[in-house]
Amino acid sequence: MTFSRCLNKRVHATRGDIAVNYSGMNMLKASSAQDREGEAFRRAMRELAGGVSVVATGAGQDRTGCTVTSFCSLSVDPPSVLVCLNHGSSTLKAMRANGAFGVSQLSANHHEVAKVFSDAKLYGAARFEWGDWRNLITGSPLLSDALAVIDCQLEDVIERHTHAIIIGRVVAVGNHEQDAALVHWRGRFETLGASRV
Structure with missing residues (x-):
């Protein structure tokens, strides 16, 4: 074997x-x-530590998003990323309708944002009361003080088992490298690295 x-x-x-x-x-x-x-x-x-991000789409009262650890780069040429979401996700449905999404990679200071965007009792625009949200090209919500933000056009959705693999073509990026990263490991949020002044 x-x-x-x-x-x-x-x-x-x-x-x-x-x-x-x-x-x-x-x-x-x-x-x-x-x-x-x-x-x-x-x-x-659970033994695989993963970076924590918020994937979001829509504008105004039609905004929606969720916390994910299943986000990664796919290609540099052309710049593209992928994220996996459950078929039942309201964020997935909105991403299909809007044809765009934004990814905000969370710092250790965003523990509360990560919890809010994974809270099943909060939906849609109500989640965006936490944090300062901006947008770049597609109009998708991006957290202004995230470690990095990636603005994407929806390129493809591949259905597999209980989830969909969403491929996004990157149209804009931004970053703030000074903070420690938020990671998820063994069912808990942890801090990776140290903040730089």
């Missing part, structure tokens, strides 16, 4: 179970039931 060669350790897997023999690693054992396998996968993915 490739996994065993990468680890230089013995890997033991039995049919119907997910089990790994690896010195020092907590074992994730799951029955063959799909929900148990999904739980093992979710627990493994």
